[in-house]
Amino acid sequence: MSDDPPEGEAVDEVTRRLDDALERVAHGAAVSVPSILLQRALTVAFTAALTNGLGAAPYGLFALARRTQRFLSRIVLGFRNGLSRFLPTADQEERDALATFAALLLLGVATVFGAGLFLLAPRITAFADQSQRFETLLRVFALGMPASVWLFTVTEVLRGIEEVAPLNLTLRLLYPAAQLAVGAVGAFVVGDIAFVAGGVLAVMGLTGVGAAVWIVRARGFRPRIRGEGLAALRRRYLGYTVPLFLGGIATTTQRLGFYPLIAVFLSGVAGGVFSVGVLVSQLVRLPLMAINQFIPPVAAALNEEGHEDALSRLYHVTSRLVLVGVVAAAVPVVVYRETVMAAFGPTFTEYAPLLTLFVFAQIAACAAGSVGILLRMTDHQQALLVTNVVITTVLAAVAVPLTVQYGLAGVVWTYLLMLTLNNGIEVAVLYHLEGLQPFTKRHSYPLIAAVPYAAVALGAYVLAPGVVGAVVGTLLGLAVFAATMKLLGFTPVERRLASTLVERYGELVPGR
Incomplete structure (x- = not known):
């Protein structure tokens, strides 16, 4: 006798699973849409403040330097993708171990990449035939790479455990609002694009720390390095994420490789226009x-x-x-x-x-x-x-x-x-x-x-x-x-x- 359920029951089970999955996804979307809209509005306002307050050329250099750092940080963040894959089905001890291992891995690689960018900044500037200001911005973003990677690591943990409100509060409100404040001060009070770069990285790190404190207090996450079965868990995590890390080099080149191309062959203004075009068009991606x-x-x-x-x-x-x-x-x-x-x-x-x-x-x-x-x-x-x-x-x-x-x-x-x-x-x-x-x-x-x-x-x-x-x-x-x-x-x-x-x-x- 077959153990399979009758055909009608099977159809009902598919429908039930589908409705449950759609409701979970739609709940996340419904809660996220206002916050994503707010985030995008704050980011557009931040960009408009820089372009109108400092001009197209300084903003263009800022955009080129920031995207160069983001090129490397996106590659590093290939190691975070295992969090969304494994956290939903892990118990609390496994979650602690996964979050700890991922955080150490990401921060370690980010530090290495940031140091490399800092040391190579003069050569990159000379090769692209850019100004001293571009080199300064590159070095500022290189020093802040661990802070930027930390923020997106913590928010990936929130996504993996389906914490809708804290994720949106952190990534869609607190960080872009603080970024806008820094941008406004830098553009209209200080008048220095390097101040804006340093301030943006500072608020990224502080926002990430605040989100991590919430995870520890509200969800009971604790650092966990040793324990039975953790070595196998780490190997499974690495086995899953290493191809994504390597593939991230190709994906990131597709997404952000345009900025080094612009830096070498075109101008800072072209970099600013391309950055604004991507920013505005990405409003279409909201759904x-x-x-x-x-x-x-x-x-x-x-x-x-x-x-x-x-x-x-x-x-x-x-x-x-x-x-x-x-x-x-x-x-x-x-x-x-x-x-x-x-x-x-x-x-x-x-x-x-x-x-x-x-x-x-x-x-x-x-x-x-x-x-x-x-x-x-x-x-x-x-x-x-x-x-x-x-x-x-x-x-x-x-x-x-x-x-x-x-x-x-x-x-x-x-x-x-x-x-x-x-x-x-x-x-x-x-x-x-x-x-x-x-x-x-x-x-x-x-x-x-x-x-x-x-x-x-x-x-x-x-x-x-x-x-x-x-x-x-x-x-x-x-x-x-x-x-x-x-x-x-x-x-x-x-x-x-x-x-x-x-x-x-x-x-x-x-x-x-």
Whole structure:
């Protein structure tokens, strides 16, 4: 006699697992969206303060130096990815051991990388033919590398244990608010970009320390180095994260390799424009960022427990919801690109046409949903490593000639190509290895609804150019977009999810 449950019970179990997973992910997203919006607003305000207070060229040097440090720190942070993979299913002693080992590993590697950057700063400056100010900024960021890595290590622990509120308070409010305060003082009082760099790193370290104190007090985490079975646990952690660390070199080159390229071939102003273009276009990524807050532990648990059908349906639903949100955010940024870029000063307004390419790049990055995370959570980090190495090799061959030939526009076209290739190939790899793919016919619905949305927004822009027309056009366009999506229809799963969210958070909406 078979031990398998009857077919109806199996379907009910998949539905139950799916609803539970979606509710957990949606809870993280619902709580995270306001905080991510606030974080992005504070970061935009910080950037605008520097560009308007100190000028495009000093901000450009700051951006180039900071991204050079971030290039190295992102590689180091490849070692943190095991926290989201293993913490959700670990007991308290294992959690203590994992957090301790990861923290020591990350801080140790960050210190080595920071020292290397500090010593090489003069040579990097000379090779890029930049000013002494650039060297000073490089050295400041090199000294602060452990502080920046510490902040993101602690917040990864919060993500792994699904502490939504503390994560958002730390990463989305306290740190960006303190960064904005430092930026405002540095730009309008002190008038020194090096002061801003040092202040930003100081608040990163202090915020990370505060979050760590909360974890120790509220969740009972304690440093744990010795104990039975810990050596095997550390080997398992390293076995999982070393490929991600190595793959992070390729991934980080894809994401941040543009800044060294700009430093060598272009100017500080070009670095500032590219940085602002990425910053503004990443506002479009908000839906994916919200979903990704807690999809790693949820997907890891479904994979660990063998719930493949629920994981597949979770991917379908979340990727479509992400695309709906991304398209809704992308249309006004493209239509009102000149108004948006004007907030950073006249130099940036001249480059407003490039913002369209930045936005298309973000749509390409988000269309497949959480594909990279799912590859990691299904333990295919080695395949992810090979994929990223191949993509990085292709881009390295393309980026330099495009930059030399077309300048900043060539860099932006390379950025668009990189995100499109990266996500397209990762989807193919995930489907080959796990049979998971994000797309259904319903993924075309947001693209269809975007047509009347864009028409309304563009009409408002023609009738009333400027901020007022942008606000009115966006609101009217969103109403048309929502009506079109409703007409095209939602699935029963999406309706159940909406009902659950309304029931859970409805009392927070004014007027209800």
